[in-house]
Amino acid sequence: MLKAITGTKDILPIDIPNWNNLEGIVHNAMNSFNYNEIRTPIFEETRLFSRGIGESTDIVGKEMYTFLDRSETSVTLKPEMTASVVRALLEHSLDKQFQLNKLFYISPMFRQERPQAGRFRQFHQFGAEALGSTSPALDAEMILLAYNILKSLGLTNFVVKINSLGIPSSRENYKNLLKEYLADKLNDLSEESKKRYETNILRLFDSKDKNDIKIMEHAPLLMEHLDEESLEHFQEVKQMLLSAGVPFEVDPKLVRGLDYYTHTTFELVSGSVGSQSALCGGGRYDLLVKQLGERDVPGVGFAAGIERILLAMENEKVLPEVNPKIDYYIVRLEKELNKNVFEIATKLRIENSVEFDYTQRSVKAQMREANRLGAEKVLMIGGEEYERGMAVLKIMADGSQEEIELAELK
Numbered sequence: 001m002l003k004a005i006t007g008t009k010d011i012l013p014i015d016i017p018n019w020n021n022l023e024g025i026v027h028n029a030m031n032s033f034n035y036n037e038i039r040t041p042i043f044e045e046t047r048l049f050s051r052g053i054g055e056s057t058d059i060v061g062k063e064m065y066t067f068l069d070r071s072e073t074s075v076t077l078k079p080e081m082t083a084s085v086v087r088a089l090l091e092h093s094l095d096k097q098f099q100l101n102k103l104f105y106i107s108p109m110f111r112q113e114r115p116q117a118g119r120f121r122q123f124h125q126f127g128a129e130a131l132g133s134t135s136p137a138l139d140a141e142m143i144l145l146a147y148n149i150l151k152s153l154g155l156t157n158f159v160v161k162i163n164s165l166g167i168p169s170s171r172e173n174y175k176n177l178l179k180e181y182l183a184d185k186l187n188d189l190s191e192e193s194k195k196r197y198e199t200n201i202l203r204l205f206d207s208k209d210k211n212d213i214k215i216m217e218h219a220p221l222l223m224e225h226l227d228e229e230s231l232e233h234f235q236e237v238k239q240m241l242l243s244a245g246v247p248f249e250v251d252p253k254l255v256r257g258l259d260y261y262t263h264t265t266f267e268l269v270s271g272s273v274g275s276q277s278a279l280c281g282g283g284r285y286d287l288l289v290k291q292l293g294e295r296d297v298p299g300v301g302f303a304a305g306i307e308r309i310l311l312a313m314e315n316e317k318v319l320p321e322v323n324p325k326i327d328y329y330i331v332r333l334e335k336e337l338n339k340n341v342f343e344i345a346t347k348l349r350i351e352n353s354v355e356f357d358y359t360q361r362s363v364k365a366q367m368r369e370a371n372r373l374g375a376e377k378v379l380m381i382g383g384e385e386y387e388r389g390m391a392v393l394k395i396m397a398d399g400s401q402e403e404i405e406l407a408e409l410k
């Protein structure tokens with residue numbers, strides 16, 4: 001039997017109300033904060049991501065779905081959205097049209113990761129990007145936006161972790177300190193961390209290896225070596241979060257591994273979904289646009305994983321109850337009336353949701369189906385009423401019935 005590819009998932013009709021509910025809440029929140037939707041292609045030239053995300057990251061190094069198309073161009077299914085949004089901003093000169101661009105998206109993403117609970121190869125993210133200002137108010141706004149969305153969805157068992165990676169110069173100084181600290185411990189590091197020591201030393205804080213964790217416990221922290229400007233920016237973000245009533249923890253080990261981050265990084269981490277617990281991650285990326293184009297445009301953003309959030313909602317038992325509902329179910333009393341029922345349904349469907357039987361079921365079975373579909377009204381077509389141009393209308397809530405003229409149905 002043919003099956004969906006490992007790590008991909010069908011979203012069945014029964015799941016769709018949960019997706020629609022989540023997407024509706026995302027749209028409302030984005031609207032309140034004045035973010036406008038952007039949709040970009042599913043695939044891009046590979047070099048956009050290798051340049052935009054960074055060669056040393058796991059995404060570019062091991063996870064991208066990259067292939068040569070028929071004209072030998074290397075293309076990649078998008079593994080995240082920030083690089084695509086920045087490409088679109090530059091290509092369409094949105095930064096020249098508006099000083100500040102506040103954009104949001106809901107889109108599938110693709111990464112060839114090892115599938116497990118909460119980790120897929122095609123998954124969906126919603127997220128936001130604000131491009132054009134270095135104001136700490138936007139860092140705080142991103143965190144507040146993500147926080148509000150999770151709260152509106154009914155989630156309570158999650159924490160907001162924030163950190164600052166500062167500006168590049170203080171980070172470079174700090175990286176040297178970290179190198180010095182690790183110099184005589186290199187042999188004890190895991191193979192992965194040895195590699196990262198050379199390519200992306202901050203990522204050593206992300207290692208799951210027990211020995212690495214022990215070594216990194218006593219490592220100097222970037223937070224303790226931040227310059228004045230970075231500290232001030234971080235202080236303002238924290239103050240705004242406090243005034244907005246967002247509880248947060250400062251986690252000086254939250255590095256998030258992407259080369260382009262500056263200043264604030266953050267994660268919203270769930271206590272309800274097992275090991276893949278990050279529901280949302282983001283941060284400021286004042287260097288990325290310059291890296292991809294000629295122009296200097298500061299940015300800040302976040303991305304949240306929809307499957308993981310729905311899993312957290314399921315585990316916290318806050319998925320909304322879904323009751324099916326249609327306006328009319330048309331019951332056909334005699335088989336010969338199929339064509340007439342079709343005509344009546346067609347007319348009613350201009351203003352109402354309407355269903356009828358396509359399978360020659362008995363009247364009793366049709367009534368059962370009307371109940372299953374949550375029909376508000378049942379219209380019975382047939383008998384001598386029909387010959388008089390009438391039908392019987394049953395209101396399902398109280399069981400009352402009346403005769404109505406077919407010509408007057410709307």
Ligand code: AMP
Nearest residue numbers: 118119120123278279280281303305308
């Ligand atoms: P990232 O772009 O890696 O910072 O991821 C942002 C969010 O997307 C994460 O916090 C997850 O909720 C979600 N996410 C990332 N990778 C996956 C995946 N392979 N499967 C499902 N969700 C994912």
